[in-house]
Amino acid sequence: IENEYGNIEDSYGKGGKEYVKWAARMALGQDAGVPWVMCRQNDAPENV
Known part of the structure; x- marks a missing residue:
């Protein structure tokens, strides 16, 4: 499961x-x- 996504998430906009x-x-x-x-x-959801 990819968990280092936060630093590039914004580059994908709403998606x-x-x-x-x-x-x-x-x-x-x-x-x-x-x-x-x-x-x-x-x-990120609280339960993850």
């Missing part, structure tokens, strides 16, 4: 923010039973 949300939903949807870690950024 960059939507990607962060999609990646978080996809990871949590796997129901793997282990923590998922993304670099903390303002728009």
